Amino acid sequence: MKQHIRNETFDGTFPFKPNFKKINGFQMHYVDEGEGEPIVCVHGEPTWGYLYRKFITPLSKSNRVIVPDHMGFGKSDVPQDKPYILAQHVDNFTKLLLELDLKDITLVCQNWGGPISLGFATGHPEKVKRLVIMNTGVGVLPAGARTWISDMEEKGIYEDVLGDMATFIPRMFAATLVKGPPSETMIRAYAAPFPNRASCIGAIAFPRDIPVGDDHPSARTMRSIERNLGLLGDKEKIIIWGMKDPIFPKRTLDWWKKVYPRTKSYELPEASHWLQEDCPEKIVTILTNFLRKAS
Numbered sequence: 342m343k344q345h346i347r348n349e350t351f352d353g354t355f356p357f358k359p360n361f362k363k364i365n366g367f368q369m370h371y372v373d374e375g376e377g378e379p380i381v382c383v384h385g386e387p388t389w390g391y392l393y394r395k396f397i398t399p400l401s402k403s404n405r406v407i408v409p410d411h412m413g414f415g416k417s418d419v420p421q422d423k424p425y426i427l428a429q430h431v432d433n434f435t436k437l438l439l440e441l442d443l444k445d446i447t448l449v450c451q452n453w454g455g456p457i458s459l460g461f462a463t464g465h466p467e468k469v470k471r472l473v474i475m476n477t478g479v480g481v482l483p484a485g486a487r488t489w490i491s492d493m494e495e496k497g498i499y500e501d502v503l504g505d506m507a508t509f510i511p512r513m514f515a516a517t518l519v520k521g522p523p524s525e526t527m528i529r530a531y532a533a534p535f536p537n538r539a540s541c542i543g544a545i546a547f548p549r550d551i552p553v554g555d556d557h558p559s560a561r562t563m564r565s566i567e568r569n570l571g572l573l574g575d576k577e578k579i580i581i582w583g584m585k586d587p588i589f590p591k592r593t594l595d596w597w598k599k600v601y602p603r604t605k606s607y608e609l610p611e612a613s614h615w616l617q618e619d620c621p622e623k624i625v626t627i628l629t630n631f632l633r634k635a636s
Contacts, residue, residue: 346534354526355530364412366423370410373406375402378404379447381408387503387509387531390409391530396408403632412425421539425550428562431457434460434461435464446470448469472579473628480596482551578601581609
């Protein structure tokens with residue numbers, strides 16, 4: 342367990358009680374605040390529950406808000422003997438939510454939180470009441486397609502770059518945040534789960550898990566999730582999209598609109614990939630209104 346940050350509040354910006362459950366042999370951390378119908382907020386790469394810190398307090402006034410950290414991220418354990426692939430993350434997430442015995446769930450997902458939470462949702466549609474889709478994608482790239490890590494892999498520097506989160510994280514935010522440079526506390530909070538190379542195993546694995554071609558180890562899982570998105574067609578849902586996102590651009594938003602054609606979308610011109618950081622108050626207002634109308 343990450344004892345060095347277990348009770349860390351990062352200068353009071355993350356003042357939430359840590360909760361843990363043993364899932365698949367490791368301690369999985371989650372925030373659990375408030376009462377009422379559950380809202381589950383799901384992070385991606387290389388973030389953790391800290392990404393939703395400005396959502397938790399306002400939403401917990403009317404709902405139970407649960408924010409888990411995936412295996413290898415945030416305050417969750419970093420097992421060195423498990424596969425950091427989509428199927429494993431979906432299984433971890435599913436077992437956590439089933440152990441918490443949640444129903445009528447509102448899933449809020451972004452980045453890798455999309456495929457992971459939708460893996461749960463398509464497997465247990467009866468547990469899900471609403472979906473909030475934010476800057477994420479589901480699908481398999483064509484064989485031979487290049488991803489954002491292709492150049493680094495070819496140069497042999499990929500693991501050096503992703504294995505040094507203290508350097509990578511500030512550069513990442515500098516390239517993608519619209520609202521301005523992050524504070525020192527924010528950088529410290531996002532880098533804290535990664536004090537050494539071994540602790541970066543999950544962060545190193547996620548980009549390599551982008552399925553390129555049907556021979557990729559996670560292609561079958563991703564194809565299954567994509568194929569079963571129709572099982573969620575009757576769920577109340579909205580799309581919230583940072584329009585300056587270089588990772589999931591407008592064409593990905595357009596794809597979601599075709600998958601769920603009657604879904605209202607909120608397009609945020611002032612937000613990029615980390616829209617939770619760029620305009621959290623606006624997103625919370627959208628969520629609050631959605632929950633009120635969809636209840």
